[in-house]
Structures are given as C-alpha cells and as structure tokens.
Amino acid sequence: MIKLSRVTDYGIVLLAHLAEREDGTTRSAREVAQETRLPAPMVSKILKSLAREGLLLSHRGAKGGYSLARSPEDISVSEMIGALEGPIGLTECTVHPGACAQESSCHVREPWQQINRVVQNALGAITLADLARPPAPGSRVPLSSLGVDTANLTEA
Numbered sequence: 001m002i003k004l005s006r007v008t009d010y011g012i013v014l015l016a017h018l019a020e021r022e023d024g025t026t027r028s029a030r031e032v033a034q035e036t037r038l039p040a041p042m043v044s045k046i047l048k049s050l051a052r053e054g055l056l057l058s059h060r061g062a063k064g065g066y067s068l069a070r071s072p073e074d075i076s077v078s079e080m081i082g083a084l085e086g087p088i089g090l091t092e093c094t095v096h097p098g099a100c101a102q103e104s105s106c107h108v109r110e111p112w113q114q115i116n117r118v119v120q121n122a123l124g125a126i127t128l129a130d131l132a133r134p135p136a137p138g139s140r141v142p143l144s145s146l147g148v149d150t151a152n153l154t155e156a
Contacts, residue, residue, distance in 0.1 A: 008084040010038055011046045012131065015055065015080060019072035019132035026065035046084075053083035072132055078123035088123065090116050 004012075017036050018027060029047050033040035047066050051058040055075060056066045068075070081088055089095030093103050094116040103109060 002090065004081065005085060007042070007046060007049075008081060010042060011050060011084045012077070012080050013038070014043060014046055015050065015068075015075070015128055016131045018056070018066065018068055019128045022068060022072060022132075026059045026063065026067045028065040031065065050083060055080065055083055068128075072129035073127050075128040076124045077126045077128075077131070078120055080128065081123060088116075088120060090119065 013036060014032060017032060021027070027035075029044040030040060032038075032047065033043040036043070047056060048058070050056040051066060051069075055069055057069050059065055059067065078088060087095045091112045093100050093106070093109055094113055097103070100106070
C-alpha cells in the first residue's frame with residue numbers, strides 16, 4: 001500500500017484550512033489547532049516545518065502566526081507532499097538512481113519510472129486551491145489531462 005504519513009495528511013489539511021481562510025490575516029498555531037480540531041503540539045510542529053520549506057510565512061509578535069507564502073493556486077499537491085515527506089517515488093530507483101544493485105538488469109525499472117512520472121504529473125496538476133474549494137460532486141479530472149494514456153483503460 002502506498003500511504004502518506006499522518007504528519008503529511010495533517011499538513012495538507014492545515015494548508016487547505018489556511019487556504020480556505022485566506023483573507024490576509026495570520027493564524028496562530030493554537031488557533032489553527034482549535035479550528036481544525038487537531039492536536040496543538042503536532043499542529044505547531046507541522047506549521048514550523050511548512051514555514052521552513054517555504055510554503056508558509058511565519059510572522060512574529062503579538063499578532064503573529066502563519067499565512068500562506070503563495071497563492072493556493074500556485075501550490076501543488078506534489079509540492080506539499082515533497083515538503084513533508086521528501087521526494088515522491090514509488091520505488092527506490094525512481095528517487096535514488098543507482099541505489100539498487102539490480103538496476104542495470106531490471107526489466108521493470110523503466111515502467112516504474114513511467115508510472116512514477118504519471119503520479120508526479122497527477123499530483124502536480126492538483127493545487128491547494130483545488131483542495132480548499134473542491135469541485136462540485138460528481139465532477140472529475142480527465143485522466144488524459146494528467147498524462148495518462150487512456151486507450152487501454154476501462155471506466156470503473
């Protein structure tokens with residue numbers, strides 16, 4: 001199973017929450033924790049990490065807190081995951097070429113790299129704005145817009 005960590009899951013929830021309330025004001029870690037009903041210590045840790053990675057701005061002082069560093073339309077899901085998890089890769093060789101002793105004779109290396117590129121494209125095509133303001137129920141993103149060859153796929 002490919003699974004995001006709880007920290008990444010919460011981090012994306014926090015970013016979406018800040019994007020929903022993007023009105024130019026800052027939110028303290030305590031306020032964000034209360035508004036999202038997530039544990040305050042974890043929220044504080046995640047917000048600091050997101051600020052270190054450049055997705056949030058940290059403001060000091062009595063009215064300090066956190067705000068988005070860029071517009072929600074300019075922050076991709078791929079970037080959010082990368083900031084919290086590190087490079088996205090389905091296999092070791094897609095993240096660290098040369099790390100596998102079998103790489104030179106591996107018959108599935110190129111297909112895995114292709115799959116990884118499709119996943120990267122899909123995650124890169126979805127923005128924080130998309131998460132903060134989800135599309136209407138029943139609407140879908142066409143797979144072809146994500147670089148997926150749909151010729152051999154059947155609709156589920």
